[in-house]
């Protein structure tokens with residue numbers, strides 16, 4: 058099951074509140090954007106993101122992903138763990154050990170991945186706390202007190218938002234905000250289907266479409282930051298440890314290099330002063346960090362080409 062898929066709906070619906078309709082693809086003007094943006098990579102739903110193709114294992118995927126990250130000198134990358142996924146799953150448990158043994162870090166993504174919009178604050182806080190023994194057991198001495206909201210949903214009301222933020226602060230957490238996301242996990246099941254069919258033409262389209270989607274949503278996130286903060290801020294990129302994102306990671310890193318990105322730790326990125334700002338607004342189903350400010354200030358979103366969801370859903374059926 059793709060837990061973060063709903064973010065796509067949330068982000069689209071959210072953007073739809075205030076944005077102009079999506080525009081057709083057009084040459085991307087990067088000239089006005091920073092020449093050397095900064096980004097920290099993060100992975101959600103570790104170690105069980107997306108479906109699992111026949112013959113594939115979490116151990117296999119995470120082993121390859123960690124090797125790619127190490128080859129790019131990205132040790133210390135954070136993965137956000139859902140504890141319930143580890144129960145009675147030796148493959149998932151071993152995969153998480155491999156992630157940590159490779160020099161990566163873990164943070165809290167709740168026990169069962171609820172949306173804050175659907176729960177009371179106390180129930181949500183209990184779900185965060187329920188994940189802690191698992192994180193403690195795996196992380197040992199490492200700092201696992203980083204929290205990633207499932208679906209990037211920080212609460213549909215200010216009261217709920219403030220309650221959970223206060224709970225996190227009182228329990229020593231920092232919030233691992235996200236500025237860049239492109240629904241990478243939506244490409245996972247189509248890739249598995251097309252691979253099973255040996256459909257090389259469809260796989261080639263998937264790879265091209267994935268990279269186009271990356272470029273478009275990175276541009277969008279950066280444009281949104283300029284509107285929300287008057288500048289680009291150091292970025293946090295949300296990815297998932299799926300088979301396809303692991304396969305595409307070298308191409309993604311190449312694109313980021315081509316666009317002048319420098320890689321930084323999550324701690325370094327989130328030390329930017331922008332991350333101490335609070336929009337003091339509830340947002341149904343949430344969204345990336347800068348979007349919360351655009352929404353609170355009733356600012357208009359830049360146009361963007363949406364993800365090809367219909368093609369992805371119908372591909373290799």
Ligand SMILES: [Zn+2]
Nearest residue numbers: 061101102207
């Ligand atoms: Zn998630």
